[in-house]
Structures are given as structure tokens and as C-alpha cells.
Amino acid sequence: MNHDYQKDISGCGLTGLISKKRRRVSGSSIVKSLCLMNDRGNGLGAGYAAYGIYPDFKDFYAFHIMYDDAGVRFSAEEYLKNNYHIEKIEEIPTCPVKAIPISPLLMRYFVSPLKDRLVGDTRPDDFVVSTVMKVNSEIEGAYIFSSGKNMGAFKGVGNPCDIAEFFKIEEYEGWTWTAHTRFPTNTPGWWGGAHPFTLLDWSIVHNGEISSYGINKRYLEMYGYKLTLLTDTEVAAYMLDLLIRRHGLSISMACQALAAPFWKNIDSKETDEAEALTALRQIYGSALLNGPFSILFGHANGLVGINDRIKLRPLVAAAKDDVVYMASEESAIRAICPSPEKVWSPRAGEPVVVELEKK
Amino acid sequence: MFRSLAPPEYLAKIDTIKCIRCKRCIQNCGWGVYSWGGDKVLINTSKCVKCLRCFHYCPEEAIEIVDSPTRFKSNAYWGWNVIRNIKRQAETGGIPLTGMGSDLPYTILFDNLLIDACQVTNPSIDPLREPMELRTYLGKKPSKASFETGLDGKLRLKEKLPPQIKLKLPIIFSPMSYGSISLNAQKVLAMAAKECGIVMNTGEGGLHEDLFPYKSNVIVQVASGRFGVNPDYLNAGVAVEIKIGQGAKPGIGGHLPGEKIPLEVARTRMIPVGTDAISPAPQHDIYSIEDLRQLIYAIKEATNYKPVSVKIAAVHNVAAIASGIVRAGADIVYLDGFRGGTGAAPSVIRDHLGIPIEHAIAAVDDRLRQEGIRNEASIIAAGGIRSSADAAKAIALGADAVGIATAALITMGCTTCGKCYTGNCSWGITTQRPELTARLDPEVYAERLINLVHAWEHELKEILGALGINAIESLRGNRERLRGVGLDSQTLDILGVKPAGR
Ligand code: SF4
Ligand code: SF4
Numbered sequence: 001m002n003h004d005y006q007k008d009i010s011g012c013g014l015t016g017l018i019s020k021k022r023r024r025v026s027g028s029s030i031v032k033s034l035c036l037m038n039d040r041g042n043g044l045g046a047g048y049a050a051y052g053i054y055p056d057f058k059d060f061y062a063f064h065i066m067y068d069d070a071g072v073r074f075s076a077e078e079y080l081k082n083n084y085h086i087e088k089i090e091e092i093p094t095c096p097v098k099a100i101p102i103s104p105l106l107m108r109y110f111v112s113p114l115k116d117r118l119v120g121d122t123r124p125d126d127f128v129v130s131t132v133m134k135v136n137s138e139i140e141g142a143y144i145f146s147s148g149k150n151m152g153a154f155k156g157v158g159n160p161c162d163i164a165e166f167f168k169i170e171e172y173e174g175w176t177w178t179a180h181t182r183f184p185t186n187t188p189g190w191w192g193g194a195h196p197f198t199l200l201d202w203s204i205v206h207n208g209e210i211s212s213y214g215i216n217k218r219y220l221e222m223y224g225y226k227l228t229l230l231t232d233t234e235v236a237a238y239m240l241d242l243l244i245r246r247h248g249l250s251i252s253m254a255c256q257a258l259a260a261p262f263w264k265n266i267d268s269k270e271t272d273e274a275e276a277l278t279a280l281r282q283i284y285g286s287a288l289l290n291g292p293f294s295i296l297f298g299h300a301n302g303l304v305g306i307n308d309r310i311k312l313r314p315l316v317a318a319a320k321d322d323v324v325y326m327a328s329e330e331s332a333i334r335a336i337c338p339s340p341e342k343v344w345s346p347r348a349g350e351p352v353v354v355e356l357e358k359k
Numbered sequence: 360m361f362r363s364l365a366p367p368e369y370l371a372k373i374d375t376i377k378c379i380r381c382k383r384c385i386q387n388c389g390w391g392v393y394s395w396g397g398d399k400v401l402i403n404t405s406k407c408v409k410c411l412r413c414f415h416y417c418p419e420e421a422i423e424i425v426d427s428p429t430r431f432k433s434n435a436y437w438g439w440n441v442i443r444n445i446k447r448q449a450e451t452g453g454i455p456l457t458g459m460g461s462d463l464p465y466t467i468l469f470d471n472l473l474i475d476a477c478q479v480t481n482p483s484i485d486p487l488r489e490p491m492e493l494r495t496y497l498g499k500k501p502s503k504a505s506f507e508t509g510l511d512g513k514l515r516l517k518e519k520l521p522p523q524i525k526l527k528l529p530i531i532f533s534p535m536s537y538g539s540i541s542l543n544a545q546k547v548l549a550m551a552a553k554e555c556g557i558v559m560n561t562g563e564g565g566l567h568e569d570l571f572p573y574k575s576n577v578i579v580q581v582a583s584g585r586f587g588v589n590p591d592y593l594n595a596g597v598a599v600e601i602k603i604g605q606g607a608k609p610g611i612g613g614h615l616p617g618e619k620i621p622l623e624v625a626r627t628r629m630i631p632v633g634t635d636a637i638s639p640a641p642q643h644d645i646y647s648i649e650d651l652r653q654l655i656y657a658i659k660e661a662t663n664y665k666p667v668s669v670k671i672a673a674v675h676n677v678a679a680i681a682s683g684i685v686r687a688g689a690d691i692v693y694l695d696g697f698r699g700g701t702g703a704a705p706s707v708i709r710d711h712l713g714i715p716i717e718h719a720i721a722a723v724d725d726r727l728r729q730e731g732i733r734n735e736a737s738i739i740a741a742g743g744i745r746s747s748a749d750a751a752k753a754i755a756l757g758a759d760a761v762g763i764a765t766a767a768l769i770t771m772g773c774t775t776c777g778k779c780y781t782g783n784c785s786w787g788i789t790t791q792r793p794e795l796t797a798r799l800d801p802e803v804y805a806e807r808l809i810n811l812v813h814a815w816e817h818e819l820k821e822i823l824g825a826l827g828i829n830a831i832e833s834l835r836g837n838r839e840r841l842r843g844v845g846l847d848s849q850t851l852d853i854l855g856v857k858p859a860g861r
Contacts, residue, residue, distance in 0.1 A: 214839025285832030
């Protein structure tokens with residue numbers, strides 16, 4: 001367990017939307033919403049995540065991988081070929097942008113784990129997670145930045161509008177979108193460091209600084225996670241993966257572990273509920289994300305917004321028709337939905353959980 | 360008569376002009392330094408231990424106790440105590456005893472660690488305006504929780520947790536037995552524990568009936584002497600502790616001389632009056648980790664599965680030992696560093712065996728995490744916790760809670776004179792002499808100890824606030840918020856802490 005790391009610190013702006021009826025909306029709205037908050041970033045990182053964008057390959061894991069050079073691409077692909085059926089390989093379509101003179105090599109793979117690689121009761125999801133951990137920590141210069149099904153993340157070093165143009169975000173159509181602009185306060189420059197951060201179909205955008213990072217990291221390491229990015233976002237993503245996918249907690253319980261209710265509120269609940277929430281804090285004390293944050297996390301079935309337990313970072317939500325919007329600033333919502341039916345400011349620690357309607 | 364060649368350590372002086380001959384110093388001194396000479400107070404300075412009881416009780420401020428200016432020629436290698444001990448041993452052929460924790464100038468790691476604070480990028484939190492949570496639960500936790508929603512739509516816990524000890528703040532009073540300290544001193548601890556929402560530990564001397572009202576704030580201890588152990592005793596408190604070792608005297612048993620076993624102590628310990636109470640070095644039914652496991656489960660069976668704590672001295676391979684203890688079924692591992700106090704220990708043992716608690720916490724916390732069993736047991740760290748800052752640092756290194764004992768005794772008047780083993784403590788703490796114990800009024804001193812705990816509670820909240828966190832669990836094991844100053848890279852590596860500036 002290495003302790004001699006330099007944590008990445010940044011401020012930021014975030015926005016997201018979800019159509020509960022799975023209407024696929026073009027990326028142009030989210031780009032407009034994010035670009036309104038240009039002053040929350042400093043042009044050193046922006047990104048987008050979208051769900052429902054690969055209907056033709058919806059049963060395959062979509063790996064988005066960035067490579068420093070063609071050489072690593074070769075070794076990473078060797079590894080993939082040995083472990084996965086690869087349905088399709090292609091370059092992620094990009095468009096030259098003046099403000100983005102250099103970029104890594106960006107590839108997209110639609111894959112499924114080879115049957116004989118799933119030894120014992122390893123589930124495909126677990127296998128993919130171990131691939132992501134392995135490639136990102138062991139193959140220098142290769143970085144899997146998206147690995148879910150029918151979803152994808154697009155991110156890089158640049159301001160929100162340039163990154164959108166570069167990745168042709170407006171050409172994608174998805175029912176859930178999240179986006180992020182960044183204000184890193186230390187040395188920037190690595191594309192993988194931008195948000196959204198993803199693992200399987202979790203995608204996280206995050207604004208804040210988690211003051212409990214040290215223990216959150218050590219807690220995750222006990223469960224085999226390798227934290228290579230040293231960002232709060234990575235911690236939040238793995239924590240949700242651990243709590244929801246591996247420990248089977250509901251989204252709302254997982255949120256209450258991350259932003260735990262205060263003891264005085266727990267104590268005042270009825271016996272059963274008080275006992276349950278007490279146990280949640282006793283067991284998941286090291287999972288509590290303490291310090292200012294607002295997080296949006298998208299997943300295959302919905303979108304969740306959550307604030308820290310005393311709301312030290314902004315988060316506004318709004319709804320119109322079947323669409324729910326969440327963003328750092330109300331103006332970012334009004335830029336794309338001028339007259340919402342409802343606008344509210346979620347309370348500290350109380351998650352806004354939006355689920356897609358069943359198909 | 361042969362006059363000892365070991366010169367007195369202190370010089371007690373009375374200003375005869377200020378002195379009004381009230382004789383209070385004679386009454387107050389437990390060591391018999393003063394006597395009445397017909398017209399003035401006579402002083403036998405060689406008996407003085409500098410506990411300062413007389414100084415505090417002299418109405419005229421006539422008393423001065425100074426380190427004896429008559430010393431051997433100063434020598435950086437053959438220090439004062441070194442020469443003095445040799446002379447004492449030459450005269451007696453015995454093992455010099457001592458009390459309290461080691462006072463030798465080993466590096467104090469706590470004093471080389473600094474705590475972080477928030478600026479700009481993450482806001483600090485004002486503990487006077489926002490809730491700050493110090494509540495701590497000690498005990499085994501499952502690695503994951505499972506819940507169900509009842510038919511009524513209400514959330515419910517599916518599998519209950521093993522019993523936990525609830526603490527209002529992450530501090531407990533470390534074990535000090537009745538016998539080594541007075542019943543009044545134990546009452547002070549019990550009353551303060553109750554008031555502060557924490558626990559005290561009986562030590563290995565049994566549980567006196569006067570402490571029964573405080574049962575829910577008591578951990579009972581089972582040590583190698585098995586004093587006072589019976590089913591009622593095991594079931595009396597909130598948990599049972601098996602004592603394997605003590606930081607001040609790892610690998611060494613205990614010996615409470617018969618003179619310190621009056622009727623009450625004898626009854627509580629369930630031994631005859633005036634017999635020596637011997638605690639063997641090892642527990643005679645524990646010669647391996649399997650034996651420990653059997654005792655842990657025997658106690659659990661006898662107590663309907665109360666939490667069992669295992670106390671060990673911090674020794675070189677403490678991490679492997681602690682891991683074994685956790686795997687043997689302990690709910691709490693109590694680590695006692697080499698600075699930890701004692702009622703009586705051979706100086707050579709106290710001053711030269713064991714390792715600092717800071718290293719032990721870091722090593723044990725790391726090992727339990729590497730093995731994926733950190734949730735299986737809580738860690739209590741003790742042995743030289745002097746302040747809320749030490750407590751915060753110990754917790755950041757990985758402890759769930761800290762144990763304090765010397766600090767608690769200091770609130771009762773103790774000046775860490777280190778002569779507890781004589782049984783003459785003038786403050787009525789480490790003595791059974793009725794005229795001395797009577798002066799320790801539990802109500803009065805409990806108030807002082809409560810003040811101390813409350814003060815530390817406020818300080819811990821201030822520290823959390825500066826760190827921008829509002830729950831103690833976010834400090835626990837959060838070594839990222841500590842930095843070392845003046846520590847070499849290997850030490851930093853063991854502590855898992857970065858150097859300041861990085
Ligand atoms: S207590 Fe002070 S005033 Fe009283 S006899 Fe002793 S030295 Fe003198
Ligand atoms: S308890 Fe009494 S004898 Fe022991 S160090 Fe403190 S003052 Fe001295």
C-alpha cells in the first residue's frame with residue numbers, strides 16, 4: 001500500500017439530464033448546458049458520458065481506450081484478443097479542433113469476455129473490472145476510460161466546447177447524459193484525468209474535494225481496488241461499485257453510506273430504521289465521503305445526484321415532462337430548459353434518485 | 360549505620376521563617392519525609408519523591424522541592440540514573456522497581472507528526488455551528504451489510520451485528536486494577552466514564568461491589584492471575600478483556616505484595632488477606648494462538664457472546680500477533696505501547712522492552728487491511744496518550760479509540776513521580792493505606808476527570824473542523840492528513856505518512 005502519492009485536486013462544474021421514458025436526446029443540449037458554466041473550469045479538462053448511444057451493440061461491453069502510442073496499442077490489443085471476443089474495433093470518431101493540437105490515440109472496442117476465461121463463478125462484470133484494473137495499472141500508456149454496455153465516456157484536456165466538437169458529441173443520442181468541466185489546481189495535462197470517470201456502466205462526475213480521501217482509498221484497497229488516478233472521482237466510482245454491485249446495497253442505501261445521515265437524525269428514527277442506519281454507519285464508516293462534494297452518477301437504469309452531508313457544494317435539480325435535470329447551477333439547466341415545471345435545491349445528503357421507466 | 364551511596368534525588372526545603380508549624384506537611388506526606396522535631400519540622404530528604412503533595416497543602420507556601428543539586432559529575436554517557444542504579448543494586452542486589460511509563464528520551468513520534476488543515480479548496484467546518492460526530496462503536500463488524508424492506512415498506516437490518524461498545528467519543532480509561540490503585544481512584548474512573556458516555560476497565564483485580572452501579576460503563580479484565588474471575592464477574596460489564604501483556608512490562612507478570620492486600624482488596628480478588636497476589640508472566644492456559652482462541656470462545660460462551668478484547672504489549676512483531684488474535688476471534692485488539700504506565704515494573708524492563716505505540720498502530724492497521732480483516736476487530740491504542748492531539752494522531756494512524764490512564768491519574772493529583780510501587784502515594788491513588796485513600800474524594804475528582812474528557816472532546820471537534828470533516832470515522836486511518844517532520848524515510852514508510860512539504 002503506497003502512501004507516498006500526490007492527490008489530484010480540482011474544482012469544477014457539472015450537469016446532467018435523464019429522460020425517464022428513454023427518449024434519446026442529442027448531445028447538443030448537454031453541450032450547451034455545460035458550456036454555460038465555462039467559468040467553473042479553466043480549460044484543462046472536460047468530458048461527457050451518455051447512455052443509450054450504441055443500440056446496435058447494446059449487448060457488448062464498449063471499451064474506450066486511450067493510448068500514448070501505437071506500440072502500447074499493440075500490447076493492449078494482444079491482451080484483449082486473448083481474453084475477449086471482439087465484435088468490432090474502430091477509432092473513436094474525432095474532428096480536428098484548433099485548440100486541441102495533440103491528443104492520444106483513441107480507440108473503441110465492442111467486446112464480450114471469452115467463455116473459457118470466466119473460471120468458477122466469475123461473472124462477466126467482475127471479469128471486465130479486473131481487466132480495467134489490470135490494463136490501467138499494468139500496461140503503461142494504455143488507459144481504458146469507458147467500459148460499460150450501450151454507454152460511453154468522452155473526455156480530454158480542453159474546454160467543454162472544444163472537447164464536444166472534438167468528439168462530435170452532438171452526433172450521439174442518449175437518454176441519460178452527464179458532463180463535467182474542470183478546474184484542476186495542480187499540474188494538468190493528462191486526458192485520463194478528466195471526468196466522467198467510469199467503470200462498467202457507472203459514470204461519475206464530481207465537484208468537490210473529499211477530505212476523507214486517505215481512509216476511503218485504504219478502505220477500497222482492502223477490497224482489491226487499485227487507485228491509480230488519485231482523484232476523488234475515482235474513489236466515488238469504486239465506492240459505488242463496491243457497495244452496489246459487490247455488496248448488493250440499494251442505490252439509496254449506498255448514497256446514505258457515502259453521505260451518512262447524522263447520528264441525531266438516526267437516533268430519532270423508529271427502532272428498526274434506526275438500527276438499520278446505525279449498522280450502515282458502523283459497517284461503512286470508512287466509505288463515508290467527508291468534505292465538500294456534489295456528484296452525479298449515471299448507470300444503466302438511471303441517474304442519481306447527491307451532495308455531501310452538509311451541502312458544501314452546489315447542486316440544483318429541475319424537472320419538465322419526463323426529463324429531470326441536475327447541475328451545479330440553475331442557469332445551466334435554464335439554458336436548455338427555460339421553463340421547468342419544478343426547480344429545487346436537493347437537501348444536504350439527500351440523494352435525488354431518478355430511474356428509467358421499465359422497457 | 361551504612362549510609363547509602365545513592366544520593367537523594369530531591370531536596371525538600373522549608374522556609375522556617377514562613378513556616379507556621381501547622382504540621383500539615385507531616386500529615387500529607389505518604390513517604391514519611393517530614394516529622395515533628397518539637398519546635399520545627401524535620402526533613403528526611405532521601406525519602407522525598409517529589410510528588411508535591413506537601414507543596415500543594417502547605418498554607419504558607421513555605422515548601423520548595425528541588426532536584427538535588429548534588430549530582431555526580433555530569434557525564435553524557437554515565438548518566439545520573441545509570442550510576443545511581445548501579446549503586447543501589449550494589450547495595451541491595453535487587454531489581455530496581457519503578458512506576459508510570461518510561462521517561463527515557465527516546466524519540467516521541469507523536470511529536471514528529473503534524474495534522475493537516477483546510478484552506479480554500481476544501482472548506483473547514485466550524486464545530487460551534489455544525490454537528491461534529493465523535494461517536495465510536497468498538498467491536499467486530501461484518502464486511503458488508505444487508506437490508507430488507509418489510510411488508511410495511513420500512514427498512515430493516517437483515518443480519519444483526521455482533522454486540523458493539525458504544526462510546527460518545529473515541530477515548531476509554533485504560534485498565535488499572537483495584538489493588539494497584541485505590542477503590543476511590545476506580546470510583547473516579549467509573550463515575551467519569553458514566554458521565555462522559557465512555558468505559559473504564561477494571562484491570563485484573565476484580566470488580567468491587569461499589570462499582571456495580573456503573574456496570575454498563577465497565578470492561579472487566581481477565582489476566583494471568585485470574586483474580587476475582589467468576590461467571591458473575593465476566594457478565595458484569597459490557598465486554599471482557601483478556602490481558603496478555605502490558606506495554607510497560609511486556610513479557611512480565613505482576614506482583615502485588617501482601618501488604619497491599621487488605622480485606623477489601625482480598626475479597627474483590629478472591630484471595631486471602633495479606634497474601635501476595637502473583638500474576639504469572641504468561642497465562643498458564645495460553646501457550647499458543649489456539650489456546651487463546653479457546654479462552655476467547657470459553658468467555659464468549661460464558662457471557663452470551665459479549666465482545667472480547669485482547670490486550671497485548673506492542674512488541675516487535677506486533678502486526679503478526681494482532682492478526683492472529685483477530686483470527687482467533689477477538690472483537691477488539693488493545694495495543695499498549697512501551698510508554699504505557701504501570702503500578703510497578705522493573706526499570707530495566709520498562710525502559711528497554713517493546714516498541715512505540717505509533718509504530719504498533721500503523722503496523723497492525725496495515726496488516727489487518729492487507730489481510731482484508733480490518734473490519735473484524737477494533738483497535739484500541741494506548742501507552743502514552745498525553746493529549747487530544749496524540750489521540751487524533753493515533754486515530755489517524757489507524758486506531759478506533761485510544762486508552763488513557765496516566766492522564767486520568769494526573770487529574771487526581773498524580774505528578775508522575777513514578778513511585779507507585781511503594782504503595783505510599785500521597786494523593787491516595789496507588790495506595791491502599793486508608794488514611795491516604797480517604798483524601799481522594801471520588802465526587803470531587805470525578806468532576807476534574809470529566810472536565811478533562813470534555814476538554815479533549817472539544818479539542819477533537821476543533822481538529823476535525825480544521826480538517827474539514829465532521830465525523831471521526833473520516834479521520835480513522837486517514838494517514839493522508841498527517842505529515843512527518845524530521846523522520847527518516849523508513850520510519851515514514853512504516854507509519855504510512857508523507858513528509859511535511861509533500
Ligand atoms: S505545611 Fe507548610 S506551614 Fe505547615 S508545617 Fe509544613 S512547611 Fe510548615
Ligand atoms: S500515582 Fe501517586 S505514586 Fe504514582 S506517580 Fe502518581 S503521584 Fe506518584
